[in-house]
Amino acid sequence: MLTDQAGKGVDHHAPGPGKSAQIPLRTGGDLLQLVSPDGERISHPEFDIWVKDIGDEHLCSLYEDMTVIRRIDAEATALQRQGELALWPPLLGQEAAQIGSSRSLRDDDFVFPSYRESGVAYVRGAHLSEIARVWRGNASYGWDPLRINLATPQIIIGSQSLHATGYAMGVQLDGANTAVLAYFGDGATSEGDVNEAMVFAASYQAPVVFFCQNNHWAISEPVRVQSHVQLADRPTGFGIPSMRVDGNDVLAVMAATRVALDRARKGGGPTFIEAVTYRMGPHTTADDPTRYRDPIELEDWAAKDPILRLRKLLEAKGLLTDDVEARVKSKADAVAAELRSSCIDMPDPQPLDVFNHVYSTPNSWIERQKHHYSRYLNSFNQPAEEGAL
Amino acid sequence: MSKLTFARAINAGLRKSLENDPKVVLMGEDIGSLGGVFRVTDGLQKDFGKHRVIDSPLAESGIIGTAVGLAYRGYRPVCEIQFDGFIYPAFDQIVSQVAKMHYRTQGRVKMPITIRVPFGGGIGSPEHHSESPEAYFTHTSGLRVVAVSNPQDAYTMIQQAIASDDPVLYFEPKRRYHDKGDVDETLDLSTALPLDKAAVVSTGSDVTLVAYGPLVKTAKDAALAAADEGISVEVIDLRSLAPVDYPVVEASVRKTGRLVITHEAGQSGGLGAEIAASITERCFHYLESAPVRITGFDVPYPYSKLEMHHLPDLDRILDGVDRALGRHNSLSGLEG
Incomplete structure (x- = not known):
């Protein structure tokens, strides 16, 4: 399977400091950046050590993953326009945030995503058909959460932050050194659940990382409607250390995520990461951002495109050879083709599937309705009785 | 056969579940050293530890939402909602997450969560302490809802609820907490009347x-x-x-x-x-x-x-x- 070759499970051996990273409660608005928008590597006294193992090949594989998930996104958007998917929430512009964070995770870590983390699903090893089928309407889930340690897409905003915290409390009870990561967006920081999650995580010092992709828009509402302070300033009030990173800089995202995961594993408690990025597409394929967004803002962010930035870094290092370009293109083409074919070939669910799995054991109410509906469906296959109206 | 109050019968059932299954954890407001405002969890934290009888922050959505995560991890959380009228902040987590997770994941992820709710009136309380919100939950597919009426059922059904792989809302008639009744603590759960039977x-x-x-x-x-x-x-x-x-x-x-x-x-x-x-x-x-x-x-x-x-x-x-x-x-x- 192509998707099994996603670069997972190899990046987490971060050669960071031996003991749990000490990061202070943040006080300023500094944005952690290790690669400038021009592709220039910026050295950082504390965070360089967290990415020093990332060599040339590794950088190229990050570039590959980011390119592939952008291609998945474009193909899925096209499939929606062609009526093959009912809806799609694009991740365009958030590739560095999603790849940098998810490639910092271990297989035994557990992830609670929102609905936009299709790139994370790809890295965790979800099959392309599993990514597509929720949005095609063929199932209410995609992948088996317990197979790839990734919960199903969460649509209720911020709800999963509590699930991640509870899971992390379970990890503590087990005495395991697994870390848990919750993805949510800038809009979710206004939800009670995210705030309650921070209360619980701080209170129990749960090994959870709150990874907030501030993509600046909650459908049509700009982030200033959600908060009068930087989002990274909020968790400090809960006693949770936070980092504000350039979410379009894959190295900075990796460094910050590795620091946070390391703290979690070593009993350091929760960490909040604000990855400052931008939703370059619509909220979903049902949205029209031209009604509320200044096109100049989009242009500004296009200049800070995460993939473009990594290309520039690779070019400066002489790594962007024809060979690498051809390899990445062929991978992206193959993934897109598989996404398309697996989507179109997907078998439709059967009518009586509507009743399945509501409960884990038979339920008299549901059994009765299933029985009645089954008779109703069968009634179309039987000839009408003689003389019946 | 022993003579127990309703509250003690639930306590004995909780104790048995905690003894029999290391994955059972209790969560709620004031359930630890205080033993709950109705003393239903009296003594359990002392005997099973703060890691299994967890005093939670005062946030009902947080209690249920973290229970969802604990269930994901393989635990069987038993959550106490202090009073019926305090359950509404948790409504979204109960209806959108607890009730739907099994269906959403087509049975991959089970939600063996028990939510204990003291309910009903007759105790002369102020607002929000005497409500009967059960119909909100019986209208929600994916939940099992039970209401107990006597100490024996209270003892047996709390254990059945905890053992259930489906989420159960367990309504306790708070004005009956002090009523006494015979409780057979040796009753075998497998031969007891099933949870969904009248x-x-x-x-x-x-x-x-x-x-x-x-x-x-x-x-x-x-x-x-x-x-x-x-x-x-x-x-x-x-x-x-x-x-x-x-x-x-x-x-x-x-x-x-x-x-x-x-x-x-x-x-x-x-x-x-x-x-x-x-x-x-x-x-x-x-x-x-x-x-x-x-x-x-x-x-x-x-x-x-x-x-x-x-x-x-x-x-x-x-x-x-x-x-x-x-x-x-x-x-x-x-x-x-």
Whole structure:
């Protein structure tokens, strides 16, 4: 399977400091950046050590993953326009945030995503058909959460932050050194659940990382409607250390995520990461951002495109050879083709599937309705009785 | 067999579950050193530790939301909602997450969460402490909802709820917490009446009276009083509110031809409406009269000096029995 070759499970051996990273409660608005928008590597006294193992090949594989998930996104958007998917929430512009964070995770870590983390699903090893089928309407889930340690897409905003915290409390009870990561967006920081999650995580010092992709828009509402302070300033009030990173800089995202995961594993408690990025597409394929967004803002962010930035870094290092370009293109083409074919070939669910799995054991109410509906469906296959109206 | 109060019976059931399954954890507000505001968890934190009997922050959505995560990790959380009227901040987590996770993941992820809710009135409390919110949850697919009426069931059904792989809302009639009853602590769960079964608690032949939770005692008292007048009332303790064990109610109504349903919750859109409709559909030709509902009014739970008017009592239930029988009653002569 192509998707099994996603670069997972190899990046987490971060050669960071031996003991749990000490990061202070943040006080300023500094944005952690290790690669400038021009592709220039910026050295950082504390965070360089967290990415020093990332060599040339590794950088190229990050570039590959980011390119592939952008291609998945474009193909899925096209499939929606062609009526093959009912809806799609694009991740365009958030590739560095999603790849940098998810490639910092271990297989035994557990992830609670929102609905936009299709790139994370790809890295965790979800099959392309599993990514597509929720949005095609063929199932209410995609992948088996317990197979790839990734919960199903969460649509209720911020709800999963509590699930991640509870899971992390379970990890503590087990005495395991697994870390848990919750993805949510800038809009979710206004939800009670995210705030309650921070209360619980701080209170129990749960090994959870709150990874907030501030993509600046909650459908049509700009982030200033959600908060009068930087989002990274909020968790400090809960006693949770936070980092504000350039979410379009894959190295900075990796460094910050590795620091946070390391703290979690070593009993350091929760960490909040604000990855400052931008939703370059619509909220979903049902949205029209031209009604509320200044096109100049989009242009500004296009200049800070995460993939473009990594290309520039690779070019400066002489790594962007024809060979690498051809390899990445062929991978992206193959993934897109598989996404398309697996989507179109997907078998439709059967009518009586509507009743399945509501409960884990038979339920008299549901059994009765299933029985009645089954008779109703069968009634179309039987000839009408003689003389019946 | 031991004589236990309702509250002690639940405590004993919780204790047994904690002993038998290391994955059982209790969460809630004030359930640790205080033992809960009703002392239902008294002594459990001392005996099982703060890691298994967890005093939570004062955030109901947080309690249920973290329980979802614990269930994901393989735990069996038992959450206490301190009072019925405090459950609403957790409503979204219960309805959108706890209830739907099994369906959403097509059975990959189970939610063996028990949510204990002291419910109902009659204790002279201020607002938000006497509500009966069960119909919100019986209307939510994916949840099992039970209401216990006596110490033995309280002891047995809390263990069955915890052992259930499906989420269970377990409603405890708080005004009965101090009632005592015989509890057989050696009862084998596998041979006990299953969690989703109703019980006929008084047999009779003239009228079927359906009750649950705190009103089962009132209904039984009403049946005794009716017997004095020569009326034979069969009382059914529903026990399970979702699903309702209709075969038991049907069998009774086929025998008596008359149905009275009583609950403290308001009438419109309540469980009584659902039972009246379902029984009418299932055994219309056996009914001698229209089903009767004796319930709380469609008002916010009133201040305590008025609650005796709101709560169905023995006389109001008997008035309903008279109505079902076509005897003279308070509504005699009224059309519609």
